[in-house]
Amino acid sequence: xEDVEQSLFLSVREGDxxxxxxxYTDSSSTYLYWYKQEPGAGLQLLTYIFSNMDMKQDQRxxxxxxxKDKHLSLRIADTQTGDSAIYFCxxxxxxxxxxxxxxxxxxxxxx
Amino acid sequence: DAGITQSPRxxxxxxxxPVTLRCHQTExxxxxxxxxxxxxxxxxxxxxxxxxxDTDKGEVSDGYSVSRSKTEDFLLTLESATSSQTSVYxxxxxxxxxxxxxTEAFFGQGTRLTVV
Numbered sequence: 001x002e003d004v005e006q007s008l009f010l011s012v013r014e015g016d017x018x019x020x021x022x023x024y025t026d027s028s029s030t031y032l033y034w035y036k037q038e039p040g041a042g043l044q045l046l047t048y049i050f051s052n053m054d055m056k057q058d059q060r061x062x063x064x065x066x067x068k069d070k071h072l073s074l075r076i077a078d079t080q081t082g083d084s085a086i087y088f089c090x091x092x093x094x095x096x097x098x099x100x101x102x103x104x105x106x107x108x109x110x111x
Numbered sequence: 112d113a114g115i116t117q118s119p120r121x122x123x124x125x126x127x128x129p130v131t132l133r134c135h136q137t138e139x140x141x142x143x144x145x146x147x148x149x150x151x152x153x154x155x156x157x158x159x160x161x162x163x164x165d166t167d168k169g170e171v172s173d174g175y176s177v178s179r180s181k182t183e184d185f186l187l188t189l190e191s192a193t194s195s196q197t198s199v200y201x202x203x204x205x206x207x208x209x210x211x212x213x214t215e216a217f218f219g220q221g222t223r224l225t226v227v
Contacts, residue, residue, distance in 0.1 A: 008151070033215065042201060042218035043154075088153060090216075097142055097161060098169065099203065099216050103153035 004091060004102035011108045018076040020105045022089035027070055029091040034063065034074045037086045037104070046074070046087075076107075084109045114138050117202050117219035124226055130189040132222050134202030136182075142205040143185040144216065145169075145177065147198040154201065160185055192226045199223050 005023045012018045024032065030051050035043040049056045049063045049072075056063045062075040072089055086104040093100065114137030124130050134143060142161055146154040146169075156169030158177040166177050174196060176188045189196055200223075203216040 042220050045215040048215060098156060098159060099144060101154035
């Protein structure tokens with residue numbers, strides 16, 4: 001199947017760290033992505049990681065990749081109210097170049 | 112911002128009528144995708160294209176057809192719209208995979224389609 005799974009909701013206090021988790025299906029996927037969607041808008045790429053990496057850090061964002069468990073996570077440090085959005089993980093299938101997205105995690109940041 | 116536009120942005124149509132959504136890009140990217148977004152389902156791939164006249168089905172292709180006669184345009188057609196096709200439709204484009212770049216997908220702003 002082509003299931004990329006995420007939990008649907010996450011609620012955090014402003015200033016805390018957020019961790020959004022994702023499990024993907026194809027262990028041979030070469031690229032894994034995190035996208036952010038704000039209300040009424042399309043998706044914007046936050047970051048991506050190549051499959052030969054375990055971790056990638058970009059300012060407040062840290063991506064961890066566990067290929068053995070096919071698990072991807074996105075950590076947002078010092079979460080702000082502007083981070084409230086839906087976050088999607090996605091994998092790029094190596095043989096077809098299909099982009100398969102997860103169900104999305106709605107992050108709510110409260111003061 | 113990547114040059115990708117969807118049209119129309121909003122449409123209301125009656126059950127049984129044909130509908131065509133257009134995705135236009137100015138980036139000369141090889142790959143183009145159509146997704147639908149529904150609550151609780153995230154983005155589901157309808158069809159995608161890996162070149163002119165080269166298309167393949169995604170996971171929810173029933174009731175949809177696509178055409179790509181030139182690089183810049185990818186059309187999604189609902190031959191006979193049904194209420195279950197009420198959704199927000201997103202087009203995306205992507206270049207060829209590279210070692211460390213040119214792989215991200217750029218998204219259009221979406222088309223909200225209501226079938227009554």
